[in-house]
Amino acid sequence: MRMGWVIATVIAACLIAPAPSGAAPPPGPCAGQSAKHGRAAANLERRARILKARGRPTAARALRRRARWEARLARYYEEQARARGLPRGAAVTLSTLLRSQVLRRSFLTGFEQLTPENEMKMERLQPARGVFRFAEADRMVRFARRYCKRVRGHALVYGRQLPHWATDGSLTAGQLGFEMEWHVQRVVERYAGRVADWDVVNEAIDADGDYTQNVWYLALGKAYIERAFRTAHDADPTARLYYNDSGIELPDHPHTLAVRKMVADLRRRGVPIEGVGIQNHVSTSHHASEAQMARTIRGFTDLGVKVAITEMDVRLDTPGTPARKLDSQRLVYRSAARACRKNPSCTSFSTWGVGDGVSWLGPAAAGLLFDRGYRRKPAYRAVSRSLGSPETP
Ligand code: G3I
Numbered sequence: 141m142r143m144g145w146v147i148a149t150v151i152a153a154c155l156i157a158p159a160p161s162g163a164a165p166p167p168g169p170c171a172g173q174s175a176k177h178g179r180a181a182a183n184l185e186r187r188a189r190i191l192k193a194r195g196r197p198t199a200a201r202a203l204r205r206r207a208r209w210e211a212r213l214a215r216y217y218e219e220q221a222r223a224r225g226l227p228r229g230a231a232v233t234l235s236t237l238l239r240s241q242v243l244r245r246s247f248l249t250g251f252e253q254l255t256p257e258n259e260m261k262m263e264r265l266q267p268a269r270g271v272f273r274f275a276e277a278d279r280m281v282r283f284a285r286r287y288c289k290r291v292r293g294h295a296l297v298y299g300r301q302l303p304h305w306a307t308d309g310s311l312t313a314g315q316l317g318f319e320m321e322w323h324v325q326r327v328v329e330r331y332a333g334r335v336a337d338w339d340v341v342n343e344a345i346d347a348d349g350d351y352t353q354n355v356w357y358l359a360l361g362k363a364y365i366e367r368a369f370r371t372a373h374d375a376d377p378t379a380r381l382y383y384n385d386s387g388i389e390l391p392d393h394p395h396t397l398a399v400r401k402m403v404a405d406l407r408r409r410g411v412p413i414e415g416v417g418i419q420n421h422v423s424t425s426h427h428a429s430e431a432q433m434a435r436t437i438r439g440f441t442d443l444g445v446k447v448a449i450t451e452m453d454v455r456l457d458t459p460g461t462p463a464r465k466l467d468s469q470r471l472v473y474r475s476a477a478r479a480c481r482k483n484p485s486c487t488s489f490s491t492w493g494v495g496d497g498v499s500w501l502g503p504a505a506a507g508l509l510f511d512r513g514y515r516r517k518p519a520y521r522a523v524s525r526s527l528g529s530p531e532t533p
Pocket of ligand 1: 451
């Protein structure tokens with residue numbers, strides 16, 4: 141009897157264990173999604189028929205539109221479960237998520253992972269010393285879970301978007317170290333089990349390969365990086381902890397080499413860093429080729445860490461007709477997606493936004509996978525195919 145219980149417990153534990161790195165979103169909460177949305181579609185259709193029969197065609201049409209959307213979601217989840225491609229991710233802000241139905245819909249049927257663009261940064265989570273405001277981040281995590289999307293937490297320790305109290309010079313180095321660890325602990329513990337991956341330290345090295353002179357470095361030296369990772373790991377030992385940086389897509393660039401050296405050193409000393417996020421903010425004229433990106437990824441994975449493409453966008457800065465520019469953009473995206481897909485330790489592929497209308501680069505840069513009207517651009521299909529993800533129409 142007791143043995144049976146032990147075996148059942150072990151089997152249950154295996155079933156709820158986190159998906160292996162690089163796998164598609166966990167089957168658990170996603171498994172019923174297709175059926176759930178299929179049922180919702182059928183229900184709405186039935187109610188629409190009743191309304192039409194009762195002489196209320198306008199209300200019936202509105203219900204039919206919702207039914208079509210539910211049916212599309214059902215198709216997406218079904219195809220997604222079958223395809224098991226690498227997760228596609230996008231950064232979004234809570235305000236656009238709430239404001240724009242078309243963004244929500246493009247996101248929901250186009251991506252499997254969500255990165256809160258600003259809502260998990262320190263200035264937002266702890267605007268006053270010791271006063272945490274989790275409401276916005278909580279809403280985003282709830283939204284993601286409702287639709288079975290993974291969440292990439294961004295960014296625990298960063299030299300920018302800091303609250304005034306951390307940068308105004310009023311704290312001693314000892315106090316800053318304590319506050320940094322307290323922040324990391326509170327935030328990671330709160331989302332333990334719900335945020336699968338964290339950008340623990342963001343942009344700690346600059347383009348010359350030197351440590352960035354941010355408030356943490358100036359107070360604590362490079363030891364702040366190790367302390368941040370150790371604290372995050374203690375707070376949630378199951379989360380995958382990443383160092384995330386921009387300008388590290390070329391394999392021999394001094395910036396990339398410096399990050400590699402830092403990661404190798406952290407690994408050697410047993411610091412719990414599990415991955416490197418390559419942001420990949422590039423343009424049609426300046427970007428890594430597929431071979432270069434493959435080498436960059438391998439340079440990191442050879443150290444025993446995972447890699448994720450975390451913030452890709454491709455500014456259009458080469459001359460040509462609009463169609464030609466979009467094609468150049470497609471090729472740049474495809475190179476990065478292929479290089480990621482071909483390395484089993486590359487875990488996900490994210491863009492920094494969904495559509496060109498809402499991007500830190502501004503609409504003219506047109507760097508994302510959807511255009512201003514949230515129509516799919518050629519790069520969207522190229523990325524999806526390269527990653528093995530569905531393109532639900
Ligand atoms: O929230 C205020 C708002 O109250 C005010 O009215 C408005 C006026 O300009 O500013 C708003 O804050 C802006 C914030 O985004 C939220 O929209 C800041 O000015 C603006 O500087 C901030 O920019 C963000 C930037 O990080 C700051 O460094 C971008 O949205 C965000 O996309 C960008 O993301 C970074 C990643 O975290 C790290 N990698 C690079 C990437 C792109 O720069």
